[in-house]
Amino acid sequence: MADTSRRALRLLSLLGTRRRWSLSELAARLDVSERTVRRDIETLRQLDYPVATIHGPDGGYELGAGNTLPPLRFDEEQALAVAVALQTAPGTVFGLGQDAARALDALEQVLPPRLRAEMEALRLTRLQNYWEFPAPPIAPGALKTVGSAVRRQQVLIVESLRPDGTRLDPRDADFTPPHRIEPHHLVVWAGRWYLVAYDLATSDWRVHRVDRLHLHTPPGTPFTRRDLPGGDVAHFVMTSHERGDVPATWECTGSARLQLAAETVARWAPGGSVVEHLDARHCRLTLGAWSWAGIAGILATFDADLTEVQPPELVDACHRLVRRWQAV
Incomplete structure (x- = not known):
């Protein structure tokens, strides 16, 4: 009985590792006869594991979806x-x-x-790091809607929301009417959920903060998946400076114009910062820290010329750091 149980456990593990196995493959992996494999499969079925038989030349066995949690796996x-x-x-x-x-x-x-x-034996206490800037939590229904639309390739109708999650008024300067997008990738980065989508109104690719979108349901018509420029989702999201981000709440918040392209700064800027595209070689970075010297130190890591540094407290902090570094 013990040998049968161990063999059934291994059989269940094999069935869970890929979609389909032939009878001969299972017998070879378990080092038993095909008759024994059939008997063990029936044992699993009696335990309510949904092992399906696929007939035909390419047939075999596969573990189907069921209502019973398989703890032995x-x-x-x-x-x-x-x-x-x-x-x-x-x-x-x-x-x-x-x-x-x-x-x-x-x-x-x-x-x-x-x-x-x-x-x-493994009970953890999870502490939040000072540099974690998670966005406001998203309703599970919204996440399911977006995820389903990505998987099924269905057009979404969306509206942009204010940073506090409320809907914009048509009289607001940044109001945009509901528009259709093709959702392609759902991404989690730096504690935020992002949606990479093709905007049918502007005919370009965008990165949206999911918590900043009002979703019109149900999803719309199916679409044919397009190729993402460059083909690298991670690179596209990290180098996109228009992600709907807003500055994180800090005791000190400042900004500076950097002589670097926005996509370069966006990739390396800390979470909770905002990158504004100015031209091909310049951008404005807005970020916060627990001190003005902290912001100055982060700006220094980009090793680029700075102008239009604001506010005056940040300018003073930059000068203090220069004097300290000169004394080294």
Whole structure:
């Protein structure tokens, strides 16, 4: 019985690693006869694991979707990974922290005793770093709408929101009427959810903050996926200076004109900062820190000429740092 249980566990693990296995492949991997594999598959089915038989020349067996959580598929490393992931899940979605805690408790209840002990032994206290600038949490419904539209390639109708999440008035200077976009990629970066989309109104690619979008549901008509310029989603998001970001709240906030392209500064600027494109060789960086010297130090890391430094307190801090560095 013990050998059968271990073999069934390994069979379940194999079925979970890829879409389909032939009978001969499973028999070779388990080092048993094909008859034994069939018998073990029936054992899994009796335990409510949805193992489907695919007929035809390219047929075989695959693990289908079902309503029963398969706890036996976790080994020690997987149990550790799940425990860490659930306890360090970022609070960028409303209720995610409570839901992650409930999921961890529910998962521990169905795991075998040995794996349950592994997970219970790892209880973490997560502290926020001073440089973490998460956006306001997003409603799960909005995230599902965007994610579904990306997966199904359906056009979204959106409106831009104010930084506080309220809808713009038509009389506002930055008001834009509802417009259609093709959602291509949902990205998480620096504690914020971004949507990479092709704007059908302006015929260009944009990066949107999901928490700054009012979504008209349900999604619209299907579209044919376009090729993202450059093909690198990470590079496109990090070098885009128009991401709908606003300065993070700090005791000190300042700005300067840098002799660098906006896409270069946007890639290396800290979270919670805003990059404004001025021309091909210049941009304005607005950022905050716990002191004026902190902002001056960050500006110095770009190793570029600075002009239009504001406010005067930041100018004074830059001069103080120059005197300190000259004395080294």
